[in-house]
Amino acid sequence: MITSQRSKDWFLIILTVILTVISCVTIYTTQVYEQGDNWQQQAIMGVIGFGCLIGLSRWRYDSLLKFHWLLYAITNISLLVVIFAGITVNGAPRWINIAGFNVQPSEFAKLAVIITLAALLHHQDASKLSSIFKALGVIIVPWALVFIQPDLGTSLVFGVVTLAMLYWANANFGWILLMIAPLFSAFLFNLFLPGWVVFTALMVLIAWFTLPDRALWSILVLFVNYGTGKLGGVLWNLLKDYQKARITLFLDPEQDPLGGGYHLIQSRIAIGSGGLWGNGFMNGSQTQLNFVPEQHTDFIFSAIADQFGLVGSLVVLVLIWLVCWRLVFIATRAKDNFGSLIAIGVLAMIAFQAIINIAMTVGLAPITGIPLPFLSYGRSSLLTNFLAFGVVESIASFRVTSKRKKTVKNSFPTLIIRE
Incomplete structure (x- = not known):
């Protein structure tokens, strides 16, 4: 390079x-x-x-x-x-x-x-x-x-x-979704409970397939989304x-x-x-x-x-x-x-x-x-x-003047330059 x-x-x-x-x-x-x-x-x-x-x-x-x-x-x-x-x-x-x-x-x-x-x-x-x-x-x-x-x-x-x-x-793109999931749970739990159930189930599946210690992380994701859902309702009432x-x-x-x-x-x-x-x-x-x-x-x-x-x-x-x-x-x-x-x-x-x-x-x-x-x-x-x-x-x-290398992970267009 x-x-x-x-x-x-x-x-x-x-x-x-x-x-x-x-x-x-x-x-x-x-x-x-x-x-x-x-x-x-x-x-x-x-x-x-x-x-x-x-x-x-x-x-x-x-x-x-x-x-x-x-x-x-x-x-x-x-x-x-x-x-x-x-x-x-x-x-x-x-x-x-x-x-x-x-x-x-x-x-x-x-x-x-x-x-x-x-x-x-x-x-x-x-x-x-x-x-x-x-x-x-x-x-x-x-x-x-x-x-x-x-x-x-x-x-x-x-x-x-x-x-x-x-x-x-x-x-991992799945990890990005898991990080923003509690924000959506805070709204869905209080506005449309069936939607929250489907959404949380999807997040648990993502945790199961993308994180180590599958069972532990899946349970943690479930409780975090439930907790933020309940907390969202409490804060809204305050x-x-x-x-x-x-x-x-x-x-x-x-x-x-x-x-x-x-x-x-x-x-x-x-x-x-x-x-x-x-x-x-x-x-x-x-x-x-x-x-x-x-x-x-x-x-x-x-x-x-x-x-x-x-x-x-x-x-x-x-x-x-x-x-x-x-x-x-x-x-x-x-x-x-x-x-x-x-x-x-x-x-x-x-x-x-x-x-x-x-x-x-x-x-x-x-x-x-x-x-x-x-x-x-x-x-x-x-x-x-x-x-x-x-x-x-x-x-x-000070940009690259020849072809750079790409790494593509999990079929997502994540671009990182490797020296």
Whole structure:
């Protein structure tokens, strides 16, 4: 296998620049009549982030292997500082003030988690249970610190990134299913008991055929899914009515049209009013009249659809799809497992956030506060994305120049580079 420093992946860089420009223009249209400066701050952070991307692309990414534990420690310390001395917004402490700037450590923690996991799985892949437990044991600390802020959206991103990277590192697909099974059991047990019985039986079969000590693990899987099912019902009953509404309101926002359902109702109206070609730049019926709350952050996709219609929305979706496709391209041509895993981690982060954010704006998912990558306003989020893509560009610069080897396990397309 031959590796050498090559030119940057300019196609990926151009895509990130286009998305950032669309972000700044859209944010401007949402706040021009309020004379807000969020679009300027987004543009300034975009320029800073682009500079960081270019700088990191010239730096050997494998140097991160030397101090990934230091990065992990700094991440956990910053998350602890947020809990005990953070700036509280909307009832949750998520920011710390550094030199007059509000910084959101949970955003940077996403990249730190990716790098830490990649370093662990670089040395020992996930084909053994011991390596999976080690990876989960390391990630549980920052995940818990983010979850108790509380920041459900970011904790979900951590979970998806971890599962994607474990799968890419040769984890048995059945084990991945067993790890997420308790989450489904918590819902099925309380909503549709026969469905839970069938689902749990399937999980027990998977444990029987994929895990060592078949009888022991099968019984454990049965009890874990039963326990999480019962626990889900207990926790649900402990929630207040307004907390339950936040979780289920996306199914029927009209039950509280002036309260919790207002965001989603206005977002749907904005997306629908755009039609095929949109109402035109600066002519959005909902955007310019400021009917959609948080339309420069969580609901920026509705502002795009309102002004540029289905065509503009599809352009954004295609751009995000091209970014994801390019990340897969880089991951499959990285010179080592470390680089390949980082690229896949960034892919999981970007793809999951984009899917959930857009689903949220059209009413297919609860409102969780997950930003649309490169588009939603957020200086910490935008800078994190540029830093992540800077590392990915470094991976692309030192990619494989000859055919790489693949290992395919259990008929699933798990790709790992063997040196």
